[in-house]
Amino acid sequence: MQIKISEIASRLEAEIVNPPSDEAFIVGVASLAEATSEDLSFFHHEKYLNDLRSTKAGAVLVPSGFNEKIEDVPLLKVKSPSLAFNEIANELYSTDQTQENTGIHETAVIGEGVKLNPESVSIGAYAVIGSDTEIGEGVTISAGVSIGRQVKIGSNSLVYPNVVIYDKSILGKDVIVHGGTVIGSDGFGYEFDGSKHQKIIHFGYVKIEDDVEIGANCTIDRGRFGKTQIGQGTKIDNLCQVGHNVVIGQHCIIVADTAIGGSSDIGDFVTMAAQVGVAGHLEIGPYSVLVARTGVTKSLPGGEPNKPAFYSGFPVGPHEEKRKEMVYPRKIPKILSRLKALEKGISESEE
Amino acid sequence: MQIKISEIASRLEAEIVNPPSDEAFIVGVASLAEATSEDLSFFHHEKYLNDLRSTKAGAVLVPSGFNEKIEDVPLLKVKSPSLAFNEIANELYSTDQTQENTGIHETAVIGEGVKLNPESVSIGAYAVIGSDTEIGEGVTISAGVSIGRQVKIGSNSLVYPNVVIYDKSILGKDVIVHGGTVIGSDGFGYEFDGSKHQKIIHFGYVKIEDDVEIGANCTIDRGRFGKTQIGQGTKIDNLCQVGHNVVIGQHCIIVADTAIGGSSDIGDFVTMAAQVGVAGHLEIGPYSVLVARTGVTKSLPGGEPNKPAFYSGFPVGPHEEKRKEMVYPRKIPKILSRLKALEKGISESEE
Amino acid sequence: MQIKISEIASRLEAEIVNPPSDEAFIVGVASLAEATSEDLSFFHHEKYLNDLRSTKAGAVLVPSGFNEKIEDVPLLKVKSPSLAFNEIANELYSTDQTQENTGIHETAVIGEGVKLNPESVSIGAYAVIGSDTEIGEGVTISAGVSIGRQVKIGSNSLVYPNVVIYDKSILGKDVIVHGGTVIGSDGFGYEFDGSKHQKIIHFGYVKIEDDVEIGANCTIDRGRFGKTQIGQGTKIDNLCQVGHNVVIGQHCIIVADTAIGGSSDIGDFVTMAAQVGVAGHLEIGPYSVLVARTGVTKSLPGGEPNKPAFYSGFPVGPHEEKRKEMVYPRKIPKILSRLKALEKGISESEE
DSSP states (O other), rough: EEEEHHHHHHTTTTTESSSSOOOEEEEEEEEEEOOOEEEEEEOOGGGHHHHHHHHOOOEEEEEEEEOOOOSSEEEEEESOHHHHHHHHHHHHHHHEEEEOOOOOOOOOOTTTTOOTTTTTTOOOTTTOOOOHHHHHHHHTTTOOOOOEEEEOTTTTTTTTTTTTEEEOOEEETTOOOOTTEEEEEEOOOEEEEESSSEEOOOOEEEEEEEEEEOOOTOEEESSSEEEEEEEEOOETTOEEEOOTTTEOOSOOOEETTEOOOTOOOETTOOOETTTTTEEEOOEEOEEEEEOOOEEEOOBBBOOBTTEEEEETTTTTEHHHHHHHHHHGOOOOOOOOOOOOOHHHHHHHOOO | OOEEEHHHHTTOOOEESSSSOOOEESSSEEEETTOTEEEEEOOOOOOGHHHHHHOOHHHHHHHHHHHHOOOOSOEEESSOOOHHHHHHHHHHHHHHHOOOOOOOOOEEEEOOTOOOOOTEEETTTTTTEOOEEEEEETTTEEETOOOSSSSSSSTTTTTOTOOEEOOOEOOTTTTTTTTTOEEEEEEOOOEEEEEEEEEEOOEEEEETTTOOOEEETOOEOOOSSSSEEOOTEEOOTTOOOTTTTTTEEEOOOOTTEEEEEETTTTTTTTTOOTOOOOOOOOOOOOOOETTOOOOOSSSBOOTTTBOOEEEEETTTTEEHHHHHHHHHGGHHHHHHHHHHHHHHHHHHHHO | OOHHHHHHHHHHTOEESSOOOOOOOEEEETTTTTOOEEEEEEEOOGHHHHHHHHHOOOEEETTTTOOOOSSSSSSESOOOOHHHHHHHHHHHHHHHHSOOSSSBOOOOOOOOOOOOOOTOOOOOTTTTOOTTTTTTOOOEEOTEEEOOSEEEOOOTTOOOOOOOTTOEEOOOOOEEOTOEEEEEEEOOOOOOSSSSSEEEEOOOOOOOOTEEEEEEEEEOOSSSSEEEEEEETTEEEOEEOOTTTTTTTSOOOTTTHHHHHHEEEETOOOEEEETTTEEETTEETTTTTEEETEEEOOOOOOOOOTOEEEEEEEEEEEHHEEEHHGGGGGGGHHHHHHHHHHHHHHHHHHO
């Protein structure tokens, strides 16, 4: 597959600097440093300026306001080089990304009462689907996936290999779940009866709304009763843990290795950087940004649409305060020498 | 399935306030806020008092000592509302929770010399069981589970889908292992020979005692030699790591994302809250409580049956001390201004 | 299998103290405390001296310079008791460790155009291999493993059960991947378009060089474009996360629960202890040692071959500085009392 550079420019409504020949085309995309004359690349940060000057790319997407003089290389000025690059890459590589549509592999085990359209779904080898489960149009269930009973999966969702989905879980449309993730396991709840920990029965479920993506080897526990919910458009990275009865809002970003304790309530548009921990039964307001490694042990009010509230530290606090606190201890050697000077001054003046 | 409220009361030996009609029954359980007139609910904390006043539940379990005046709602006074609720929920939902007893699915691959009773065990589709393994009475092995050779699994244990159990692992009775967990992988041990890291061979095994529950996507490494052991009644949450030759005592609670380094020895009744780390070769005494995120780099004496010892911080210390230390740095701005005042006072007095 | 102690001594070129009878042999290896007269054991640290004095082992490997007087127990003096022990253990237990060579199990699903030598590879039950994948000589793919399309796996590599390897991943020779690990999942990249997070397409791949070992339930994301790379001889423990386009050098040691953010570049011979976090787009120089729980938010220069650079803390700094900083806050109570004394002294002198 090849696309003419002039066609890319016209499709993106891009202004061209150093226009190439009308016939010039690209067949792939690559970074500035690695691109060949048949690759499209993009420039989005000053620190890559030297890479841009020396790139061999067939064309480079640059921001509209870019005015640096670059010799030879065809430049396409667009609003967001990264999004435009992504759009072209998507077109070039989309067939690569899709799973082989095997239809329903002959080895897939489909339980009684399962509803699905065999013309539109793709079910991989050795996938197992429990009874009374509903699979929407265009869904891909990859090899080795194990799906329980009475599960619902919305249209065009994509479940990668060896994912486990327990009974009664509900996934919306356009959901992506990466390999090895476990959805719907029992919450971690016990009550000590004086001699041993009695298991609290968990008969709730997990609800994942439309357009959610969940990374590899995550764990999302079912509710004790009622549901654990992940809101529309929220994206979760690898190795994250979501406890029972947690409710996560819409369009949140939750980076790797983050754990959210049972029954906590996370607002819309919350960002959690990597290795964050949130204790149970807390409320995190919308538009909160938790810096990496924040440890949240109290509820946080959050921010507003164009005014996110940054938090950090353990115990958590407003990021500005915590940044200062973090460097306070380094002042102590100086404090000690000033104290000593004062003490000496006084003792001398007393002599 | 329905249960009469009067029958629940008599079974729990509960005193009834606002008794309903003799025929009144419930069919489910729910939280105070979500319950309908056919649900049982429970009240266990003051903060839900408004929910209790406005609940539509058919009956509510309350603590024996509860004396608040509530109109209309039938109340059943019991010692532990939460445990009583759990007992009734268990009865109502137990059939939901069990895996389909498929007997031995025709696709399961059972190695030579495997011992099991085909009348009592349930082996899911595409499960693979290695040679000379022994599966106890009433055990459920779910779909896609991979079990090695010479493994032993005690009666009534439940292994969820896609779990991996390496050769020679031993699981006791009534053990539950959630989806994706890996038991018996090699410990992380190498010795640098001057040019590369030589792998230390791990020919030990994992022993998991009766009544242990392990969450989803955990990893429990085998011993270098001898065993890695998890004691009776201990419960481990999702995404936890247990290193080679670790010995965990009985009735411990280990919350999500916790990692325990090789050869450490954890006493009975130890609680580790989430995201705790324990270095290798340490001893944590019984009745220790490690607050969330504690980082343990030295051995800890632990507490006593009714006097647990709380630890926190990194590096770890007694929780009371660490709590104070944590706020010390905030005193520094004040210290600096007091220092300045003193210095100014002295320099003025010297003029 | 049994080995004569005299043969072990001659093979290891060991000096013997308290030589046993010529016919004496061992059949296994064990710790000093657990060894019987038919076990070989080893001594490598003073703290086990009492165990050595009372061991029942048939023979004990000790360091060349060991001169303590021990009665009765045959001692074999060698340069590295641990490596020598490992060598003998390897010989005794190697047959235990290998997976059953099933050849290609009849249930394995092998896609079109897959290249492999059916005489030399071992493919487990319910393994699935995508089209155009190449499997080298002597490779073991265990049960339930799911491998995508156009993957390459070098000779003698060992992939444990239920691992997931996405399309186009490249694994070198002698690679070991433990159960449940996911290789090649999409990187965590989105761009907010004003109303939702648009997925950044990831069409890169993962390259794992020769002699790498990766623990259980790890996640290694593919590059956005280009590759995520793990260098030759590097060893990664359980539950680690490697972000998209990360490049890890050769012979690194990365302990459990560590997460490395996208596009970071880790030099050769870097050690990361457990629960370390590295933010994205950083450079960690070779011969860096990151102490457990270090949180890296800036690039680090690293050390030299025989002079590793130790770092710790969050935010990270040189370990020596950070160790001091860590204890500074404990000085505050004393500072406060000295301040008070000074203030009192002055106010009294002013009276």
